Amino acid sequence: MSRAPDFLTIGAARLFHGLDRLQRLDLAAHRRIHRPPSRLSLRDLVALAGEVDLRGRGGAAFPFARKLTAVGQAAERRGTRPVVLVNATEGEPASAKDKALIARVPHLVLDGAVLTARALSAREIVVGVTDGGVPERSLRTAIKEANLSGSVRVVRLPERFITGEGGALVRGVNGETPIPPGRKVRAAESGVDGLPTLLSNAETFAQLAVLSELGPEGYRTAGTGDEPGTVLLTVTSPGHGRVVVETPTGVPLSEVLRRCGVSAGQGVMVGGYHGAWLSPGAAGTVTVSRASMTAAGAALGAGIIVPLEEGTCPLGEVARVADYLGAESAGQCGPCRLGLPAIARSFSSLAAGRQGADALSAVEQASAVVRGRGACHHPDGATRFLLSALEVFSDDVTAHVAGRGCGRPVRGLLPVPGEEVQETGLRLTVDWSRCAGHGLCGHIVPDLVQLDLFGYPVLTDAAVPPGHLRDALRAAEMCPALALGLSRTPSAAGHGRT
Structure with missing residues (x-):
């Protein structure tokens, strides 16, 4: 990401307070708005988070107070100091809220992490990131500004969808391949370096810092009674790009879309690529809350909102x-x-x-x-x-x-990483004078080659995507009749081999 994500606020800003005048809050600007984090005991911090039912904002909405308690008990039982792990990796292609936080208000995230680390007597704070651009530079600068270099460590991991999964993040921080472990391992029991680890996402820590400053009653002045406070949403739409919205819970989703200059279109994706779709009618009735989304058959998740406009399949x-x-x-x-x-x-x-x-x-x-x-x-x-x-x-x-299709082209409106380099200029071709219908190509690269009833390949004119190029080359090399090839001609019926 070459720049900080765009943002807007509905109602009074809390997480983005002060950004109406500045693009980024350095430590001096941050302290003019927010007090230094309090020193709370673990018991008091658990009570504070529990009083407003603060939930994790990474997607699972796990109660933060229960997570604090579990880590504290595990650390006491083992006689060790735990670790606080901030998940700012954001593997979801359509999410930008955590990047917006660490790019624009990094000290708010650090305040929440420090508050938690003090209550747990943690050994260190680790922040997992995947973007080496503006967000990571802002975070590293903030760590230096706050003199936290000795207690906060930043770990950069690959930008992949599964990197943000909790087990994958822990493995990556531990120097292993950042993929989910083959068996369920609770970070609260064994996380970073095998120690009890308090793992939550960047927005959760920012919300905790605001809660600590405002207190439960002040925090409840925004949002609904059951789900107080504000929430960050990432709204993606053609022509408008991605914008991170801070809104009180309970606001109609239709109002969020209106403020972003878009409509529900053909439907609205909520919660990202592990989320669900809402029909235009449902999107017009739900509010920004866990309860409302669940009742509509969706989930707020990590706050990803993508309306699918007309004119695409x-x-x-x-x-x-x-x-x-x-x-x-x-x-x-x-x-x-x-x-x-x-x-x-x-x-x-x-x-x-x-x-x-x-x-x-x-x-x-x-x-x-x-x-x-x-x-x-x-x-x-x-x-x-x-x-x-x-x-x-x-x-x-x-x-x-029925085989007639909807008649609309695919415009590529849903963000999919890597498609900006989709064209390789190469297409699979068949020399029909050689092809004997062995069908091997359909098994080696089934995403590109369909077989008809007789085992002969059915190809399209589409270019081979970069991610499938290696398999396409292997299929051409292994063709028993030397009939399959790759050509730079626009026709899929050419005879040239490369």
């Missing part, structure tokens, strides 16, 4: 994301290694109007098979996202199953 857009989710898995269990890629292929077939009802049935059946069987929650989240799309865009599904 919904199933084609979702198929792009399905491919991305299949490739972004840890690849360490059957549901991820085999299930998600197979579901993505079937979804692509459905979007392309191929195999009709069979493709739809394959998506639904495979989703039921992988659900609850993965080494992490990636298969569950991915299938929830895909199945909700089938429900919300049911009219389009009917048209695609």
Whole structure:
């Protein structure tokens, strides 16, 4: 990310207070607005977080007070000092709220982390990031400004969807491959360096700092009675890009969209690529709260909001994301290694109007098979996202199953990393005078080659995506009849080999 994310506020700003005059709050500006973090005992901090039911803002909405208690008890039981781990990795392509915080108000995040570390008598604070641009530079500058270099460590990890998963983050900080562990390990018991670890996302710590300053009664002056305070949303829309919105809970989602200059369009994705879709009607009635979203069949999650405007094929857009989710898995269990890629292929077939009802049935059946069987929650989240799309865009599904499609192009409105370098200039070609229908190519690179009833390849004119180029080359090299090749000509029926 080359610059700090754009932002706007609805109502009185809390997390973004002071940014109406400055682009970033250095320590001096921050202290003119916010007091230094208090020194609270663990008991008092647990009580403070519990009084307003402060929840984690990374997506799972786990009660912060319970997490504090679990880490404190584990540390006491083992006779060791725990670690505080701030998750600012934000692997979701459509999320920018944590980057906005550490780019613009980094001291607020650090205040919350320091407050927690003092209460837990923590050994150190670790902040996980994935962006080496403006956000990370702002964070490192803030650490120096606050003289925290000896107690706060910044770890940069790869920008991947699964990096933000708690177990993957802990592994990455520990110098291992940042993928979810094959078995469930609670960070509260064994996290950074095997120590009890308080892990939560950047917004959670910023909210804790505001709560400590305002107190429970002051914190409740915004939001709803059951879910007080403000929340950060990342709203993505064509022509407007991504904007991070701070809004009180309880505000209608339609008002958030209006303030961002967009409408619900064909539907609204809520919660990111492990979230769900809302129909335009549902999006017009829900409010920004966990309870309202749950009642509508969605989840607020990490606050990701993406309205899908008219003029694009919904199933084609979702198929792009399905491919991305299949490739972004840890690849360490059957549901991820085999299930998600197979579901993505079937979804692509459905979007392309191929195999009709069979493709739809394959998506639904495979989703039921992988659900609850993965080494992490990636298969569950991915299938929830895909199945909700089938429900919300049911009219389009009917048209695609019938083979006529919806008649709209795929405009690439849903953000998918890497697509900015989609063109390789190479296309798969078949020399039909040689092809004997062995079908090997369809097994090596099934995302690009479909086989007909007789085992012969069915190709498209689309360029080979960079992520599939290696498999495409391997398929061409292994073709028994030397019939498959790669060509720079626009036709998929050429004979040249490279």
